[in-house]
Amino acid sequence: MTKSLGRAEKLSSSAGSVVFDADVLVLGGGPAGAWAAISAAEHGARVVLADKGFCGTSGATAAAGTGVWYVDPSPERREAAMASREKLGGYLQDRRWMARVLDRTYAQSNQLADWGYPYPSDDDGRPQRNSLQGPEYMRLMRKRTKQAGVTILDHSPALELLVDGNGVVAGATGLRRQKGDRWVVNAKAVVIATGGCAFLSKTLGSNVLTGDGYLLAAEAGAEFTSMEFSNAYAISPAFGSVTKTLFYSWASFTDEQGSVIPGASSKGGRSVIARALRKGPVYAQLDEADAETQRHMRLSQPNFFLPFDRTGIDPFRQRFPITLRLEGTVRGTGGLRIIDDGCATTVPGLYAAGDAATRELICGGFTGGGSHNAAWAMSSGYWAGQGAAEFARQLGTTIGRQAFRRGTVGLRSGSGRALQGGPLARSVQDEVFPYELNYFREAGRLGGSLRRLDALWTDASDADAPDEEELLRAREAAAMLATARWMYRSALARQESRGMHRRDDYPEPDDRYRHLVTTGGLDDVWTSARPLASSQFSEAAE
């Protein structure tokens, strides 16, 4: 590793905008973005990180606690870790990527320990590194990002990518919400680490995750994969935001009358809960947790208890109403398609990390939960930062390079009718929240939904840019809309049930679909099938 050559340069700060010159621009300041920024700086790049909110509190991790797919490097343990979820994921994972993510996660976690993350020890004094407390972890990551010499722009959502005449990504531009002006970062490579899309469902910490990075990447021509694996729903108290599905494995689930709902379970029985919620309220009570488990829960996840302690509910002794909140692609496995070990996308100069990128490589078609996503954020963040820094170095000087704005929907003018983000976001939610559309899929219902979504897209792309105040909301809603269309188009293309994707009309897995579904496009959304890497290798060997 080389030492960072210096900071990104602030070129000008005229009225209305601030301009930076950098080697690598990272969009998103959750774990993946922070790891990417640190890695790019360690590999010699001058780095700017722009976060929509505040790097340190933004994203699904900061507000929560997460497991980490941290596995001791003994061959038996690694083998067991890789094998354990292959069936659940529909055998779409890639063993080579699983092995390298396990290696990289092990290294990054130990790096966190060296940086002073307060990992606990077990009763025998052995350190335990398979869990992270979100606020603690992300506070440390912000500190290390700053120490690496990265320039952090908080409250600075990106609006669109800049691309040069050869189609190479050349930076991005966005808003500085608290300053009321714009930023421009001219960069030689850009890392998209903006997370997935949870459609403003208020699942914990996820309302900043509206697929913004997908939209601006798609406008530059990027492709997506596994977007049909996008219908994860998490259990939360009906009134609250705290989703910690793990703890509900100690729960019993009952209906209005107090009768146990047969088959309802947080694992392997969540669809039963979804069906029951369509008929009436569902209640949970963590009555299977003994006193010791209760104590461990309180120490491990203090925020889980905030909704209960503040409403006077004892979740171990009293029933409380629950709901399922859509986690979309945050806990799905789809995202930007990456094409090499440095997490490059199909667009030159554009890299992807964390939940913004596909996690099909280690999860296949079923979420590995926070554990795999956290491991992926560390690993893909590290690789994307390295890949982007390397790309920037090879590009050499870019003095005099012209850059063009690639933004489309919500950024143009001409029709005299401004795009309204609030109503559009609600219209998209109406298509992706209902269990009968998204959890339980079927050709007729998916087709009807897509017709409505396509009409919304036509309408949105004809509309004008709204006022500066409403611009972010409009782009967020447009990103949600684009995401929903990639999801459902991919869901229609996969005429089987596999991983988390369930089709009422094709309830079983079908070997003819043991491939990956690529998607993309904005006005015209397309899909195509791609063979698994393993089958390509076996064909090549024949």
Added chain:
Amino acid sequence: MIQVIDAERCTACDICVNVCPTNVFDKSDGIPVIARQGDCQTCFLCELYCPEDALFVSPFADAPQAIDVAALKEAALLGSYRRAVGWVEESRHLRAADRSFRLFGH
């Protein structure tokens, strides 16, 4: 969602304005104001970062609630999340108290 900035405790340091990931607060001539309550995602992080225990996030994510601040203080609910995660001096040991390793695999 965020309900309370306690004027008695708030020192107008504006940390909440800075750290809120959804930009709910605005600075003012005095203490910050809850300018966009509807954008609050009920993540409790402003509370966690408030050094004066002046903020209270109601656990109700979808609708504002009437809050009795005197009762919150009486019940020591202001700052309770900070104390639970060990972000105050007297409970620092809780920062390393995570027992998730005993819960995984259930």
